Amino acid sequence: AQSVTQLDSQVPVFEEAPVELRCNYSSSVSVYLFWYVQYPNQGLQLLLKYLSGSTLVESINGFEAEFNKSQTSFHLRKPSVHISDTAEYFCAVSRDTGFQKLVFGTGTRLLVSP
Amino acid sequence: GAGVSQSPRYKVAKRGQDVALRCDPISGHVSLFWYQQALGQGPEFLTYFQNEAQLDKSGLPSDRFFAERPEGSVSTLKIQRTQQEDSAVYLCASSLGYRGNSGANVLTFGAGSRLTVL
Numbered sequence: 129a130q131s132v133t134q135l136d137s138q139v140p141v142f143e144e145a146p147v148e149l150r151c152n153y154s155s156s157v158s159v160y161l162f163w164y165v166q167y168p169n170q171g172l173q174l175l176l177k178y179l180s181g182s183t184l185v186e187s188i189n190g191f192e193a194e195f196n197k198s199q200t201s202f203h204l205r206k207p208s209v210h211i212s213d214t215a216e217y218f219c220a221v222s223r224d225t226g227f228q229k230l231v232f233g234t235g236t237r238l239l240v241s242p
Numbered sequence: 243g244a245g246v247s248q249s250p251r252y253k254v255a256k257r258g259q260d261v262a263l264r265c266d267p268i269s270g271h272v273s274l275f276w277y278q279q280a281l282g283q284g285p286e287f288l289t290y291f292q293n294e295a296q297l298d299k300s301g302l303p304s305d306r307f308f309a310e311r312p313e314g315s316v317s318t319l320k321i322q323r324t325q326q327e328d329s330a331v332y333l334c335a336s337s338l339g340y341r342g343n344s345g346a347n348v349l350t351f352g353a354g355s356r357l358t359v360l
Contacts, residue, residue: 132284134284137282164351169353170353171245171246171333171335171350171351171352171353171354172285172333172335172349172351173351174348174349177348218284218285220284229275229287229290229298230277230285230287230349231287232284232285232286233284234282234283234284235282235283235284
């Protein structure tokens, strides 16, 4: 079985500061990794995913995550955050890209203040 | 429609009542998932449909939970004799893909139905 740990329930940062949201996973088989973002009163939106190939993946709005197999991590980073990045971020794993049955972490609330 | 639509957005039920939550996926999406998200937790898998077939219901917490997708499009999650521990946000998600597809399928989530059981 797979599991996901997001140790930080809340991360407060100032606008334009860098941020890292941590995600560690546990699995006995190869997995695929995802970050989802949830804005208030909205559904989960896929931010980025790692399926294969380059271990560094990027989103269109400046976030990036690096798959580290030896440390079983998939931390999310952004060099300079905006107020609009305030949201809940969920890390998730799946065994099968086709099936997409996801196991989620408990989420990290990113609070960006001016 | 353009996205996954869920109704009602909010539902308050008295303990013991039956509730039905509806999900209208993106047109043409083969796969449909239901997840349960308790307060302060990440979503947890409940069940999965490929078209009208319910291929996995391993996450349904008890036999009071029942889901259907009779025509392979709209799905309904029914909870009988609701209990306080059923209070959560119920998320529906759909995707183009199905088991065995090696493509990168992206799940599109609805905004959820928030159930409060008093």
